Amino acid sequence: MKKILIAFTVSLFALGSCSKDDSGNGGGGTGTDAAVLSSPENNSECTTGTEVSATQSKVTFQWAAAPGAQAYFVYVKNLNTQSTLQFSAGANTSLDITLTKGTPYSWYVNANKTGGTTVASAVWKFYNAGDGVSNYAPFPADAVSPLMSSTIYGPTITLQWDGSDLDNDIVDYKVYMDTNANPTTLAGTVTTETLANVAVTSGGTYYWKVVTTDGAGNTTASPVYQFKVF
CATH class of the missing domain: 2.60.40.10 (Immunoglobulins)
Known part of the structure; x- marks a missing residue:
């Protein structure tokens, strides 16, 4: 796969200008027992992440509470490497995670409930914005x-x-x-x-x-x- 930041022309998008697909499709659980994802938006090409370095930015993940949930775990997959990281959010419904710029990711949230049951949210995809990107790899x-x-x-x-x-x-x-x-x-x-x-x-x-x-x-x-x- 070509590196996303190589051979691209001058950026047409500023970091604060994002488009999205509001369909919410992406697989996983979408029932009333699951956490409902809100940000980063599904199929969005840029985020409002905070600059950490030339290669990384801090992205805020947010979701609506799942009924009866005692704790949440956020799973973020780097779609270039297919590696998945797990993050504990405790009882919070948001979590800041530092990610690599110019990289496609998917994410979902597991809600752990009383009695040991776990309910997974939908799976959403997004690009963590990089510098100088005018066309995004599929x-x-x-x-x-x-x-x-x-x-x-x-x-x-x-x-x-x-x-x-x-x-x-x-x-x-x-x-x-x-x-x-x-x-x-x-x-x-x-x-x-x-x-x-x-x-x-x-x-x-x-x-x-x-x-x-x-x-x-x-x-x-x-x-x-x-x-x-x-």
Whole structure:
């Protein structure tokens, strides 16, 4: 994946000027028992974080209280590295977290309740603003079907995923799939989020990933997903 801050032209966005998608979609629990996320906003490309250094800023995470919650834990995933960090917020409904600039993240909140039950919120994505960014690389694609580690029937399957890009300029998706843990065989290049009629062999274990390309030439690879065939 190209580094987000390399080869970009002069910034069109100031740190205080943000756009967002208010759909709230992103998976996870969205019921009345879950914490309701509020900030950083879903699919937002910049935040009102406080400058920490040339490479980091402090971002305030906020959410509405979940009924009966005794404590909250915030999970923040770096979508470039796929590494997730856990932060304890105690009984508070906000938490300041220092993050790397110019990096895509996802986040959600677990509400721990009386009796030991835990309810997860929706999962939201955002970019922590970097300097000099005029076009953002796509978010890594999320597998829809087959799900990770699932077992399905052949002899042909349909691969499906969710792709998203803050600039809405996705050009195509390249799908790689084979029996290697790091697949290198191009199964197809499509402009939709579906690749149909992919041949598989009974008893095989397959690995697949999606590389998303946008109009500025930025590419982002998804995690590698795996499934088995009956």
